[in-house]
Amino acid sequence: MTPGAAIAGDAPPALVRAIETYVRHIALERGRSPHTVAAYRRDLLRYAAFVGGLGREEPADITSADVAAFVTELRDPSGPLDESGAAPAPVSASSAARMLSSVRGWHRFLVEEGILVSDVAVDQKPPRQPKRLPKAISIADVERLLEACAGDDPLMLRDRALLELLYATGARVSEAIDLNVDDVIGDAARVGTAVRLFGKGRKQRIVPLGRYAQEALDAYLVRARPLVAPRGAATPALFLGARGARLSRQSAWLVIRAAAERVHLDVELSPHTLRHSFATHLIEGGADVRVVQELLGHASVATTQIYTLVTADAMREAWALAHPRAR
Structure with a gap:
């Protein structure tokens, strides 16, 4: 062989x-x-x-x-x-x-563990990776994506709640589907409802939801989840599939793709699209990079600072198109 x-x-x-x-x-x-x-x-x-x-x-x-x-x-x-x-x-x-x-x-x-005497992999370097900026979509495109899930069908209510939560919190798709109902919490500090997310290494962070995501979640929990839950075994999962079990990562990604197709959103999407858009739009709106770091659950602020490069590129492009002495 x-x-x-x-x-x-x-x-x-x-x-x-x-x-x-x-x-x-x-x-x-x-x-x-x-x-x-x-x-x-x-x-x-x-x-x-x-x-x-x-x-x-x-x-x-x-x-x-x-x-x-x-x-x-x-x-x-x-x-x-x-x-x-x-x-x-x-x-x-x-x-x-x-x-x-x-x-x-x-x-x-x-x-x-004492199984080996020496580490034969310690000096092996990874291949050089091209520096790629995260892909975000515009606020208008985010709104189109969210409106693609309008309707009273139970699964449509679930999809709207999922997409609203992803954009409101910047959660990874895996973090969102790992949520249990009890992870949606009331916060006495002025932000209203929040979610308890568990990131890499099961590190916990509390992220506010905002009115739109809160209303979408309320509609799903009251009008949709009770109809879907009896179809499967009892589960604490927040987001359920059509058969009543916890929604899978693949299914969540298909929800995003299907919504984009319904509104003919001709942009490049990835499972992290709404997370990248969340961070980019916060930075563009003037949020401190360290606040965004905490919201995203990044261990290092250096990881978050790449979003400042995205907005700097957007500013340069706007300048190049609009300034009379740019060309």
């Missing part, structure tokens, strides 16, 4: 056992979300399958050259052609960096 042809099912049993020990550790002791844990497991099984294709059966068999070869393989696959005759597709620099982060975390854990 060539390394490029490796799949997760080819991973040697000893490597799989070591990976399962690690993912249990990050789930139970580090409090990572189920989505994060699943991503770590997926990345590491792919890595284990690759090094298994090189003949490595135990964690101690893996060398620093194997780690480097894995990163190279991600960016320039050498596996066989698929059934259509196409070559395997390379992963993006950001995906390769994420996978390497998973690999480095696993090797570091094995050393900390």
Whole structure:
């Protein structure tokens, strides 16, 4: 078997056992979300399958050259052609960096636990990533997206509540679908209703909702959720699917895409579109970057400051179009 042809099912049993020990550790002791844990497991099984294709059966068999070869393989696959005759597709620099982060975390854990003597991944650098500014849509386009979910159908009320909440709070899609009914709280400080969001590492933050999102949530909770909930097992989840179970991340993303299609919103969307728009519109409105940092749940203000670059670019573009001496 060539390394490029490796799949997760080819991973040697000893490597799989070591990976399962690690993912249990990050789930139970580090409090990572189920989505994060699943991503770590997926990345590491792919890595284990690759090094298994090189003949490595135990964690101690893996060398620093194997780690480097894995990163190279991600960016320039050498596996066989698929059934259509196409070559395997390379992963993006950001995906390769994420996978390497998973690999480095696993090797570091094995050393900390005394399973390995040295960390063969510690010196491996991720591929350079192009600097990309987050994509936000205009306030007018946000309003069109929200109005696409007008109506009294239970699922339409749910969709409106979901989109209003995403834009009002800047929540990640995964954070929104992880909400329980009890996470919508009354705040005695002047902001009215707020939501309790759990970010990366289960770090908690309280974010105000605002009148529009509050009204949309009230309509959903009173007129829609009670009709959907009996279809499934009892669940504390705030947002429910058509069968009464917690709404999945994929379904939430389909809600956004379907709303955009209904109003023929011809803009590039991603699961983070409303989050990026929330941050960009706050910065444009004069909000302090550190306040936006807290609302977004960023560990570092440097992550939030990229939104100041977005607005600076918009100002430069407006100047270039409008100033008589710009051209």
